[in-house]
Amino acid sequence: MKAEIIAVGTELLLGQIANTNAQFLSQKLAELGINVYFHTVVGDNYERLLFVIRQAAARSDLVIFTGGLGPTQDDMTKETVAAHLAVSLVTDHAAMEKIASFYAQRGITMSENNRKQALVLENSTVFPNDHGMAPGMAVTHDGTTYVLLPGPPSELYPMVDRYVIPYLTSLLPAKQVFHSRVLRFFGIGESALEERLLDLIERQSNPTIAPYAKEFEVTLRLTARAESVEKAEALISPVEAEIKHRVGEYVYGEGETSLHEVFVNRLLQQQVTVSCAESCTGGSLAAAITSVPGSSAVFRGGIVCYSNEVKQHLLHVSPSLLQTDGAVSESAARELAEQVRLICGTTVGISVTGVAGPAPLEGKPVGLVYIGIAVEGLPTLVKQLKLAGRRQAIIGRAAKFAMFYALQRLKER
Amino acid sequence: MKAEIIAVGTELLLGQIANTNAQFLSQKLAELGINVYFHTVVGDNYERLLFVIRQAAARSDLVIFTGGLGPTQDDMTKETVAAHLAVSLVTDHAAMEKIASFYAQRGITMSENNRKQALVLENSTVFPNDHGMAPGMAVTHDGTTYVLLPGPPSELYPMVDRYVIPYLTSLLPAKQVFHSRVLRFFGIGESALEERLLDLIERQSNPTIAPYAKEFEVTLRLTARAESVEKAEALISPVEAEIKHRVGEYVYGEGETSLHEVFVNRLLQQQVTVSCAESCTGGSLAAAITSVPGSSAVFRGGIVCYSNEVKQHLLHVSPSLLQTDGAVSESAARELAEQVRLICGTTVGISVTGVAGPAPLEGKPVGLVYIGIAVEGLPTLVKQLKLAGRRQAIIGRAAKFAMFYALQRLKER
Numbered sequence: 071m072k073a074e075i076i077a078v079g080t081e082l083l084l085g086q087i088a089n090t091n092a093q094f095l096s097q098k099l100a101e102l103g104i105n106v107y108f109h110t111v112v113g114d115n116y117e118r119l120l121f122v123i124r125q126a127a128a129r130s131d132l133v134i135f136t137g138g139l140g141p142t143q144d145d146m147t148k149e150t151v152a153a154h155l156a157v158s159l160v161t162d163h164a165a166m167e168k169i170a171s172f173y174a175q176r177g178i179t180m181s182e183n184n185r186k187q188a189l190v191l192e193n194s195t196v197f198p199n200d201h202g203m204a205p206g207m208a209v210t211h212d213g214t215t216y217v218l219l220p221g222p223p224s225e226l227y228p229m230v231d232r233y234v235i236p237y238l239t240s241l242l243p244a245k246q247v248f249h250s251r252v253l254r255f256f257g258i259g260e261s262a263l264e265e266r267l268l269d270l271i272e273r274q275s276n277p278t279i280a281p282y283a284k285e286f287e288v289t290l291r292l293t294a295r296a297e298s299v300e301k302a303e304a305l306i307s308p309v310e311a312e313i314k315h316r317v318g319e320y321v322y323g324e325g326e327t328s329l330h331e332v333f334v335n336r337l338l339q340q341q342v343t344v345s346c347a348e349s350c351t352g353g354s355l356a357a358a359i360t361s362v363p364g365s366s367a368v369f370r371g372g373i374v375c376y377s378n379e380v381k382q383h384l385l386h387v388s389p390s391l392l393q394t395d396g397a398v399s400e401s402a403a404r405e406l407a408e409q410v411r412l413i414c415g416t417t418v419g420i421s422v423t424g425v426a427g428p429a430p431l432e433g434k435p436v437g438l439v440y441i442g443i444a445v446e447g448l449p450t451l452v453k454q455l456k457l458a459g460r461r462q463a464i465i466g467r468a469a470k471f472a473m474f475y476a477l478q479r480l481k482e483r
Numbered sequence: 484m485k486a487e488i489i490a491v492g493t494e495l496l497l498g499q500i501a502n503t504n505a506q507f508l509s510q511k512l513a514e515l516g517i518n519v520y521f522h523t524v525v526g527d528n529y530e531r532l533l534f535v536i537r538q539a540a541a542r543s544d545l546v547i548f549t550g551g552l553g554p555t556q557d558d559m560t561k562e563t564v565a566a567h568l569a570v571s572l573v574t575d576h577a578a579m580e581k582i583a584s585f586y587a588q589r590g591i592t593m594s595e596n597n598r599k600q601a602l603v604l605e606n607s608t609v610f611p612n613d614h615g616m617a618p619g620m621a622v623t624h625d626g627t628t629y630v631l632l633p634g635p636p637s638e639l640y641p642m643v644d645r646y647v648i649p650y651l652t653s654l655l656p657a658k659q660v661f662h663s664r665v666l667r668f669f670g671i672g673e674s675a676l677e678e679r680l681l682d683l684i685e686r687q688s689n690p691t692i693a694p695y696a697k698e699f700e701v702t703l704r705l706t707a708r709a710e711s712v713e714k715a716e717a718l719i720s721p722v723e724a725e726i727k728h729r730v731g732e733y734v735y736g737e738g739e740t741s742l743h744e745v746f747v748n749r750l751l752q753q754q755v756t757v758s759c760a761e762s763c764t765g766g767s768l769a770a771a772i773t774s775v776p777g778s779s780a781v782f783r784g785g786i787v788c789y790s791n792e793v794k795q796h797l798l799h800v801s802p803s804l805l806q807t808d809g810a811v812s813e814s815a816a817r818e819l820a821e822q823v824r825l826i827c828g829t830t831v832g833i834s835v836t837g838v839a840g841p842a843p844l845e846g847k848p849v850g851l852v853y854i855g856i857a858v859e860g861l862p863t864l865v866k867q868l869k870l871a872g873r874r875q876a877i878i879g880r881a882a883k884f885a886m887f888y889a890l891q892r893l894k895e896r
Binding site for chain 1: 523767
């Protein structure tokens with residue numbers, strides 16, 4: 071089944087809002103195994119809307135519209151679809167009653183243009199709007215199913231979950247499910263990952279392998295279709311095993327999660343506590359850890375030792391070390407990690423010291439970062455990084471590397 | 484000039500991300516007075532992309548593409564545009580050098596597929612990518628201008644601001660300019676602001692008044708069109724003055740800046756230093772301050788006192804205060820702000836203590852936050868907030884309120 075989504079509304083073309091409805095609908099359709107081939111945004115203009123409808127009718131089996139069902143002159147989705155299909159609009163009595171009583175209840179006279187919200191395409195399946203006035207509707211003509219839905223997300227989302235998903239499911243052949251597994255990678259770039267898995271990616275059919283890069287991480291979504299979830303998982307497992315065999319050292323987690331969530335959950339699981347001494351990351355690492363609900367059970371606190379005075383006075387780093395090796399050094403990273411661990415009384419102490427940029431520091435280049443991982447009962451580990459990118463990229467990456475290395479180190483405890 | 488925007492990427496059709504690039508570009512084009520008539524999203528598929536390109540060429544004067552400029556097999560925007568135009572792709576040497584040195588710097592071998600990122604349409608205007616590897620490009624053929632831009636917002640936005648806007652401006656008839664002034668508001672919501680300015684917003688024509696809400700702030704963009712920048716500013720000034728007369732207390736800055744930039748710049752201007760004691764914001768406040776280049780001149784450091792032990796041991800808050808009033812209290816906020824100021828030796832000390840959620844703390848409700856502002860020579864100020872929203876919204880807002888109150892307090896110094 072080939073689907074496309076058409077969002078109607080000039081405010082989208084003016085950039086006043088983003089088309090999050092298309093994202094929402096696409097996720098839902100993907101879960102049903104329905105392929106979406108196009109998103110279109112068109113304004114509140116009859117000719118252009120009619121053009122877009124005709125094009126969609128010619129190329130798609132399922133066309134989902136959002137927006138343009140309201141009471142104003144600019145709202146013309148059903149009128150234009152009706153014109154394309156050469157069908158009438160009729161009043162849906164349940165919708166009309168609801169609209170009328172909404173106004174009656176508030177002691178306001180209903181404006182005439184509100185009546186048009188109760189109109190639906192003749193012989194359509196009507197979807198009640200439990201959070202607004204305009205009902206949704208669906209009708210099939212000449213092999214294409216047209217689904218017209220409201221624009222406001224607060225009305226759209228419940229209508230889709232409650233009425234539209236069951237309707238669409240009834241259109242599908244009953245025989246297959248789609249099931250995904252997501253692998254999350256850190257420390258390897260998208261192109262390098264693709265290179266290592268190139269033959270798998272080129273040969274893919276079932277499951278499909280979709281790489282996606284964002285915020286210094288890469289994820290791979292493996293999606294299989296089969297008669298049942300168990301059979302889909304059986305198709306995914308060997309592909310996942312081969313991927314892990316080749317690049318498993320970069321896998322930090324699975325499913326819809328994040329590096330900081332995985333990190334905090336591991337700390338909770340192992341019942342260990344952590345504290346951080348941050349120089350160049352300036353609080354980002356602590357902020358990432360504390361963004362996870364429940365982190366207070368494992369995160370005691372941290373010191374943002376942005377200046378050398380604070381490194382000396384609060385973390386007792388010796389002035390001579392700062393003089394000879396500098397704050398951006400392996401020895402400073404070691405000292406900071408060990409000190410914060412002792413001062414805060416935690417199992418693990420993490421330090422991050424480096425040059426975030428844009429200017430070099432202590433004669434050292436932008437991107438040079440040292441991460442110290444002090445763990446009770448183990449020798450302190452210090453890792454050196456040479457990160458590329460702008461200040462915020464270096465800061466973000468350094469904080470993630472710190473959690474990644476700490477995760478690896480915790481395996482040895 | 485009729486424009487349309489085409490976003491290329493299967494991840495958009497799978498609903499993995501929303502097409503925020505189209506929103507951003509549409510705002511920018513609106514500011515230039517260029518009308519956008521369609522947004523399209525198409526997947527990483529040669530036939531469908533070629534179809535969309537051909538359709539756009541037939542109906543639009545300006546076609547802007549985002550995405551599909553990367554190194555993988557799925558990236559095919561320039562190849563497909565080149566095929567449509569029957570032109571070649573050539574290596575842009577500046578881009579190739581940058582890509583090669585990126586890998587050399589990190590001591591990693593560049594994978595072959597990265598070379599294609601340096602290819603551009605022959606005879607195109609090349610837009611450097613200051614935040615990534617793939618350059619943008621623009622070329623005009625047969626009355627249609629094709630602009631190809633990267634997908635990641637962190638690369639797209641600066642490229643558009645720095646290079647694409649001037650390029651597009653050069654395409655426009657020179658007879659009128661568009662000039663904008665942006666007012667930045669904090670501490671008032673979008674609908675409340677709109678209500679206070681309703682008559683101005685309804686009556687707007689030249690300048691236009693466009694409100695944008697994001698990340699707990701509201702901005703108003705006043706855009707005037709006139710024969711010259713001076714005449715446009717003359718149209719804007721009275722409207723700006725009326726707005727400031729009504730809601731000036733919520734204006735924290737102007738233009739393309741942020742609360743943390745304004746804050747750090749004020750500290751630099753007044754030559755004062757700051758330190759932070761953060762409980763519920765967990766490092767976010769320090770991270771915001773240190774995200775500003777040059778902040779090391781004014782930010783000494785901070786203590787993320789996430790646990791009561793750290794509040795006691797590092798910030799010397801008395802156990803009895805924590806027992807009787809609790810960590811989430813006016814007295815704790817005062818103590819934390821004053822102590823961190825003394826310990827770090829700064830002019831200003833800021834504290835944030837509260838309940839970020841999702842669970843209540845010390846029997847106090849989610850969203851209750853106290854902010855302490857200690858300034859040398861002034862009595863310590865403590866503000867109480869009742870914030871709504873989820874954990875990350877409360878944390879983000881609390882950090883911004885802390886800077887906003889500190890900014891206000893610094894005026895009294």
